[in-house]
Amino acid sequence: xxxxxxMEGPVTLSEEAFLTINCTYTATGYPSLFWYVxxxxxxxxxxxxxxxxxxxxxxxxxxxxxxxxxxxxxxxKGSVQVSDSAVYFCxxxxxxxxxxxxxxxxxxxxxxx
Amino acid sequence: xxxxxxxxxxxITKRGxxxxxxxxPISEHNRLYWYRQTLGQGPEFLTYFQNxxxxxxxxxxxxxxxxxxxxxxxxxxEIQRTxxxxxxxxxxxxxxxxxNEKLFFGSGTQLSVL
Numbered sequence: 001x002x003x004x005x006x007m008e009g010p011v012t013l014s015e016e017a018f019l020t021i022n023c024t025y026t027a028t029g030y031p032s033l034f035w036y037v038x039x040x041x042x043x044x045x046x047x048x049x050x051x052x053x054x055x056x057x058x059x060x061x062x063x064x065x066x067x068x069x070x071x072x073x074x075x076x077k078g079s080v081q082v083s084d085s086a087v088y089f090c091x092x093x094x095x096x097x098x099x100x101x102x103x104x105x106x107x108x109x110x111x112x113x
Numbered sequence: 114x115x116x117x118x119x120x121x122x123x124x125i126t127k128r129g130x131x132x133x134x135x136x137x138p139i140s141e142h143n144r145l146y147w148y149r150q151t152l153g154q155g156p157e158f159l160t161y162f163q164n165x166x167x168x169x170x171x172x173x174x175x176x177x178x179x180x181x182x183x184x185x186x187x188x189x190x191e192i193q194r195t196x197x198x199x200x201x202x203x204x205x206x207x208x209x210x211x212x213n214e215k216l217f218f219g220s221g222t223q224l225s226v227l
Contacts, residue, residue: 004155032214043117043204043218044156051214089155093214099144100169101216103155 002027006090006104013080013111021075021107023064023090031092033057033066033073034101038087047075047088080111115139117219119205125225126195133191134222138207145188146216147180148204149173156204162188195226 007022025031035047035057048057053068062077073090090104118137126132138145143164148156159178161169164185174180177195182188192199202223206216 034214036218041220043220044206044216045218046215049214091155099146099161100158100171101156102158105153105155 002031002092002094002102004090004092004102004104006088006107008105009087009108011107011109013109015082015111015113016079017111019075019077019080019084019109021088021090021109023073023075023104025071025073025090025092027071027092027094027102029095030068031094033064034091034093035062035064035073035075036089036091036103038089038106040086044089080109082111082113085109085111117205117207117217119203119219119222121222122220123223123225125227127227128197129194131191131193132195132224133189134203134205134224136188136190136205136219138187138205139209139217140186142207142209142217143185144208144210145182146206146208147188147190148206150202150204150221151200159190192224195224197226200224200226 003026032051034049036044037047038044048059050057050066056065064075087106089106091101120135145162147159150156162182177193180190202221204221206218
């Protein structure tokens with residue numbers, strides 16, 4: 001079946017540091033890939049997505065590139081801010097998974113001023 | 114756009130009791146999803162509605178769980194004879210169509226079974 005593995009947190013960074021959160025997946029065919037973010041006290045929100053190999057999703061300074069050869073979708077940001085502190089979830093939707101999203105376990109990011 | 118709302122925010126119940134949660138999706142969204150999230154884990158899919166039709170159900174959804182969306186608007190999720198293992202955050206999400214893959218999540222209902 002489909003699965004998503006992401007690095008365990010928490011990840012603690014100083015403001016303006018570079019961020020990478022690793023995400024790898026297992027799926028047949030060509031899934032769509034997503035990053036969702038959950039800020040404290042709020043519901044999950046779509047951060048970015050990519051629907052085919054080599055696509056790059058980007059939003060709010062975050063980027064992730066769909067790498068079919070390494071089955072990865074790592075999240076990066078060049079300079080994090082305190083306001084980026086949240087839990088980040090990598091997710092996929094398989095070709096034959098209907099409308100079901102499969103999520104990773106989440107990575108908590110804490111950014112210190 | 115008032116977002117996806119869920120009620121109640123928190124529910125504490127005793128083992129063996131029945132509980133019901135409500136989800137109000139974004140008004141123009143015809144697709145509605147229920148997920149369950151335990152501490153430190155990502156959300157796990159439970160079930161999916163398109164309008165009033167329940168089109169997908171996860172194997173996680175035992176026969177103690179039932180979900181409805183009678184008029185294609187709000188949805189309810191009922192758990193009968195609750196068990197301690199049912200303690201989790203129950204999340205509702207909605208979207209407008211399959212091509213728009215963006216799901217809008219509510220803040221969830223936190224269930225604690227004592």
